[in-house]
Amino acid sequence: LTVTAAASKTTTLLLRLLQPLTLTLSPPLAPTLTSASTSSKRMMASQATAATSTSTSRTYNDAIDALNSLQTPFAVIEARRKAGIKPGATSIQEMRTYLARIGYSGHDLDRLNIVHVAGTKGKGSTCAFVDSVLSRYHKAHGLPRRVGLFTSPHLVAVRERIRIDSAPISEELFARYFFDVWDRLAASPATDTDTDVVPPGSRPIYSRYLTLMSYHVFLSEGVDAAVYETGIGGEYDATNVVERPVASGISTLGIDHVYVLGDTVDKIAWHKAGIMKPGSPAFTIEQVPAAAKVLRDRAVEKSVDLKVLDIDPRLAPVKIRPDANFQKKNATLAIALAEAALSKLDPSFSPKPDSPLPQEFVDGLEQVVWRGRCEVKEEAGVAWHVDGAHTVDSLKMAARWFVEECVERRKPGPKVLIFNQQGRAEAVGFLDGLCNTVRGADPDGVGFKHVIFCTNVTYAQTGYKRDFVNHQINPKDIEKLTAQHAFAERWSALDPSANVMVVPSIEEAITKARNLAETLEDGEKVQALITGSLHLVGGALQILEGADAL
Numbered sequence: 001l002t003v004t005a006a007a008s009k010t011t012t013l014l015l016r017l018l019q020p021l022t023l024t025l026s027p028p029l030a031p032t033l034t035s036a037s038t039s040s041k042r043m044m045a046s047q048a049t050a051a052t053s054t055s056t057s058r059t060y061n062d063a064i065d066a067l068n069s070l071q072t073p074f075a076v077i078e079a080r081r082k083a084g085i086k087p088g089a090t091s092i093q094e095m096r097t098y099l100a101r102i103g104y105s106g107h108d109l110d111r112l113n114i115v116h117v118a119g120t121k122g123k124g125s126t127c128a129f130v131d132s133v134l135s136r137y138h139k140a141h142g143l144p145r146r147v148g149l150f151t152s153p154h155l156v157a158v159r160e161r162i163r164i165d166s167a168p169i170s171e172e173l174f175a176r177y178f179f180d181v182w183d184r185l186a187a188s189p190a191t192d193t194d195t196d197v198v199p200p201g202s203r204p205i206y207s208r209y210l211t212l213m214s215y216h217v218f219l220s221e222g223v224d225a226a227v228y229e230t231g232i233g234g235e236y237d238a239t240n241v242v243e244r245p246v247a248s249g250i251s252t253l254g255i256d257h258v259y260v261l262g263d264t265v266d267k268i269a270w271h272k273a274g275i276m277k278p279g280s281p282a283f284t285i286e287q288v289p290a291a292a293k294v295l296r297d298r299a300v301e302k303s304v305d306l307k308v309l310d311i312d313p314r315l316a317p318v319k320i321r322p323d324a325n326f327q328k329k330n331a332t333l334a335i336a337l338a339e340a341a342l343s344k345l346d347p348s349f350s351p352k353p354d355s356p357l358p359q360e361f362v363d364g365l366e367q368v369v370w371r372g373r374c375e376v377k378e379e380a381g382v383a384w385h386v387d388g389a390h391t392v393d394s395l396k397m398a399a400r401w402f403v404e405e406c407v408e409r410r411k412p413g414p415k416v417l418i419f420n421q422q423g424r425a426e427a428v429g430f431l432d433g434l435c436n437t438v439r440g441a442d443p444d445g446v447g448f449k450h451v452i453f454c455t456n457v458t459y460a461q462t463g464y465k466r467d468f469v470n471h472q473i474n475p476k477d478i479e480k481l482t483a484q485h486a487f488a489e490r491w492s493a494l495d496p497s498a499n500v501m502v503v504p505s506i507e508e509a510i511t512k513a514r515n516l517a518e519t520l521e522d523g524e525k526v527q528a529l530i531t532g533s534l535h536l537v538g539g540a541l542q543i544l545e546g547a548d549a550l
């Protein structure tokens with residue numbers, strides 16, 4: 001009996017592993033260094049190994065391959081959309097079941113003293129600020145003992161999503177904890193009481209798996225303050241299994257992920273408000289009225305004391321980068337969250353709203369590292385301006401920042417845009433604001449001279465870097481460069497004088513921009529803006545910096 005059960009479990013496991021791949025792998029999606037057919041075979045082989053060998057021999061790459069097999073394939077996403085299936089209330093019960101199967105109760109999460117952040121924009125930045133302040137405070141006072149940070153998406157490597165004391169966990173640690181969770185879920189007994197919630201032996205999808213794994217990492221590594229960014233929404237987000245956070249924060253609300261969350265800001269606010277918990281302080285910043293009302297109503301309904309914060313006057317002497325209002329809102333929220341966490345963790349700490357910010361707060365806010373946002377990198381012929389903005393509003397902000405950089409700080413040279421946004425039909429509409437904002441902000445009304453549209457595929461010859469493999473995009477669209485041609489057509493209409501190009505990979509886009517440097521006049525540099533997608537920006541940083549990009 002045992003043997004049969006084990007055998008059938010292995011078969012189920014293999015089927016589960018292979019199914020998404022057979023559905024979705026196509027040449028441009030192939031993740032490894034050889035031709036598509038060889039690489040997909042190799043990937044399957046490495047996954048089979050990953051699933052069956054002992055944990056010591058299983059590497060980071062094995063873990064990433066196995067993780068990629070947990071992505072919901074494009075065809076399934078499409079089918080669900082057509083059937084109107086959305087993540088709902090059951091998702092939290094499922095996460096609790098998975099948590100129990102890897103050996104933790106909801107109560108165990110209390111040891112992590114979680115700071116929980118939701119929002120449409122500024123979640124990651126706010127979390128990075130809180131993490132940076134707590135890490136500085138630790139250095140000065142020894143408390144918290146260890147700080148965890150969980151964010152999404154990643155920029156250059158999956159392990160960036162799980163940080164301890166501000167550094168991504170090592171490949172070795174990632175692989176070890178990844179397969180701990182993998183094996184514990186595979187071994188979940190058929191007698192499990194929650195088999196009606198999730199079948200025995202099953203595993204959650206990609207982002208939820210990483211959330212689950214982060215709890216295991218942080219609890220095993222003795223983290224006693226953990227900052228959590230929600231994935232999508234809040235109410236039904238995997239991170240919402242936490243019942244007693246030390247504080248919840250809601251950053252700027254706007255329109256995004258309309259299929260899952262709804263198409264108006266009040267519907268979206270309802271989801272985000274789901275992270276507020278009775279007994280835990282909650283904070284937000286100024287919001288558009290419709291969003292503010294929903295947050296207030298839900299706070300009352302949950303008996304939560306929600307504080308709406310104006311920009312903290314103590315920030316006046318602090319050098320926040322970029323020096324923009326949105327970032328000061330993020331910093332304001334972060335200060336309140338860090339104060340709430342420290343009030344709980346250090347009996348000698350109490351917030352002093354009328355005194356200057358403590359030095360650890362100032363240093364934490366000024367020296368935070370949050371890459372791929374308003375970042376400038378100089379090389380011989382090119383000044384690269386890199387920002388992962390991917391909504392209408394944030395792209396306008398990125399455009400203004402870019403022109404300011406070009407005008408105020410840099411030598412002259414042609415403006416070059418490298419842009420992509422994959423899998424969202426509405427992204428063509430992002431271009432108008434970007435084009436007009438750049439021309440409007442330039443004192444001479446000069447726009448982009450060259451505009452390059454590419455996919456998010458990393459390399460010209462070898463396809464995606466492993467950490468960037470994406471099964472959720474229609475492979476036909478990548479092959480035919482559907483989105484990129486639509487962008488090109490739109491841009492040519494917006495600015496007929498621009499030289500518009502379409503290339504299949506990020507590497508080729510970067511090469512094109514570098515080649516333009518050969519035609520420059522003395523003292524000029526190509527002024528390149530890379531934007532539209534964090535995936536694009538992460539891939540570009542990987543190419544520009546190679547192994548140092550972490």
Ligand SMILES: Nc1ncnc2c1ncn2[C@@H]1O[C@H](COP(=O)(O)OP(=O)(O)OP(=O)(O)O)[C@@H](O)[C@H]1O
Nearest residue numbers: 120121122123124125152153252326373388389394
């Ligand atoms: N409070 C804000 N309001 C508007 N735009 C913002 C705000 N904070 C950051 N941004 C813009 O959004 C981009 C992404 O910021 P960040 O990573 O903090 O957001 P996020 O909420 O984590 O986004 P994601 O949905 O990608 O996880 C930044 O590069 C910046 O251009």
Ligand SMILES: [Mg+2]
Nearest residue numbers: 120231256257
């Ligand atoms: Mg988002």
Ligand SMILES: [Mg+2]
Nearest residue numbers: 123124152153
């Ligand atoms: Mg984020």
